[in-house]
Amino acid sequence: MALITRIEKVQVVHHGPPEDCTLLMNKDLSTPFSVAMHIGELLMTRSVVALVNGEPWDMHKPFTEDCELQFLHFKDDQPDIPNQVFWRSCSFILGSILERAFKEEIHVELCSFPRPNVRSGSFVYDADLKLPDWKPTSAELNCLSRIGAKLQHDDIRFERLDVDISVALKMFQDNRFKILQIPSIAAQSPSGNSVPVYRMGDHVDITRGPLMSSTQHIARYSVTTVSDIDSPDFGRLKRIQGLAIPKQLPVSDA
Amino acid sequence: MLRIPIKVTARKLPHAGGRGSGPQGRINKMRKLVTALIRHERIEGQYQWVDEARGYAERLILEAQRNGDTHKGTMEMADYWLLEKDLVHKLFKVLVPRYTNYPASFTQLWSLGETFPGRPVPMAVLELKGNPWPPVVPKERDQRNSLVNILLDQARKDYRQQKYESIAALELNKQSEQQTSNIDDSSASTS
Structure with a gap:
């Protein structure tokens, strides 16, 4: 807030239901979510991700220029972007579960998660659990799943921040995988030395994004398998897989 | 020529303008x-x-x-x-x-x-036709690409693949059994 000394306006043209409209919003402050707040509660609750000038854009990422805006949700005619965003967000949440769930003496080092692919049937997180011989029982998997499923009641937002490479290296100094990944991630960014970092509650992770607006979209969340993999870059890791269903697409559990 | 099917005789509507009209x-x-x-x-x-x-x-x-x-x-x-x-x-x-x-x-x-x-x-x-009102029958959503349907489709595909493989394995077993039984018969006849 202190970084913005003078508030400027941007023109946002909204396309879609309930009607097309044009709004004047604050540059670097207003987000697609604040546009949704002006228009109606339905857009606030059901929108997963926004489309700004044709690019997927986080619901809580401020506008930087005049733009055209659309809100996407799971029942669109072409829900590919919301599906991918949901899958990526679920991987992100899986990382936070792994960091939270284990006892303090087990230092879990998160490695990475691959590009979201819904057709594979599961979202993935690779991590070094420091438990080489651990075969999880169904009760243990259930405990992990419940941490994720409970998030739907908390309505925690996913917030994006682009930090400098030096700050990122400091933030993730206790994670040997992330330290190795940060330079290549920074090289891909448009400025060449910024790293996209997302926050959900007190969990922070690096991902290209975008992620969904909040954890209230989750209806069902379950961690299904933990298996061993050999990564060519990082050696022996655990691959944790899970499955989730959004609230907008109810399924019967009978 | 009208573009809708009509009866040649007018329909009887006895009370259309009120009784006895x-x-x-x-x-x-x-x-x-x-x-x-x-x-x-x-x-x-x-x-x-x-x-x-x-x-x-x-x-x-x-x-x-x-x-x-x-x-x-x-x-x-x-x-x-x-x-x-x-x-x-x-x-x-x-x-x-x-x-x-x-x-x-x-x-x-x-x-x-x-x-x-x-x-x-x-x-x-x-x-x-071409009126400004919302349509009488709402447009049906295309739900094929919804997340749940993609997952179900993929699960169905995997299940079918497993079935095919198990059937193929059964067929192979049967064939090998037949071959072995043939060999037994021939050996029995020669001896």
Whole structure:
């Protein structure tokens, strides 16, 4: 807030239901979510991700220029972007579960998660659990799943921040995988030395994004398998897989 | 030639203009319905009334389209069937241009089913095509790419793949059993 000394306006043209409209919003402050707040509660609750000038854009990422805006949700005619965003967000949440769930003496080092692919049937997180011989029982998997499923009641937002490479290296100094990944991630960014970092509650992770607006979209969340993999870059890791269903697409559990 | 199927004989509507109103009462009812249809572009009523009025409305628009507003007979017909005279302008200036090069009928009839409770009366909605109202039947969503359906499709595919593999394995087993039994027979016969 202190970084913005003078508030400027941007023109946002909204396309879609309930009607097309044009709004004047604050540059670097207003987000697609604040546009949704002006228009109606339905857009606030059901929108997963926004489309700004044709690019997927986080619901809580401020506008930087005049733009055209659309809100996407799971029942669109072409829900590919919301599906991918949901899958990526679920991987992100899986990382936070792994960091939270284990006892303090087990230092879990998160490695990475691959590009979201819904057709594979599961979202993935690779991590070094420091438990080489651990075969999880169904009760243990259930405990992990419940941490994720409970998030739907908390309505925690996913917030994006682009930090400098030096700050990122400091933030993730206790994670040997992330330290190795940060330079290549920074090289891909448009400025060449910024790293996209997302926050959900007190969990922070690096991902290209975008992620969904909040954890209230989750209806069902379950961690299904933990298996061993050999990564060519990082050696022996655990691959944790899970499955989730959004609230907008109810399924019967009978 | 009208673009909707109609019966050659007029439908009997004995109480259309009230009890005892006779044939003139029926015609008056039809004129009211045609006027209302051109005015509001979508009307609701008893199925037999709006279905009967549909033919008159189609014919009126067709004549207006064919003959234009300089034809005396067509103008008299429009004057007779449209009780509110500003609608004559709407007919020639709005509807005729809307339906130029139009391949199908100008109106659409939707059945609403019967009234309940009480005496069952079949109801219907009659509308001019190209009207500004929201559609009667909402557009169906394409749900094939929804997240749940993608997951289910993929699960179905995997299940089918497993089935095929198990069937193939069974077939292989059977074949190998047959071969072994053949060998036994031949060895038995030679010995």
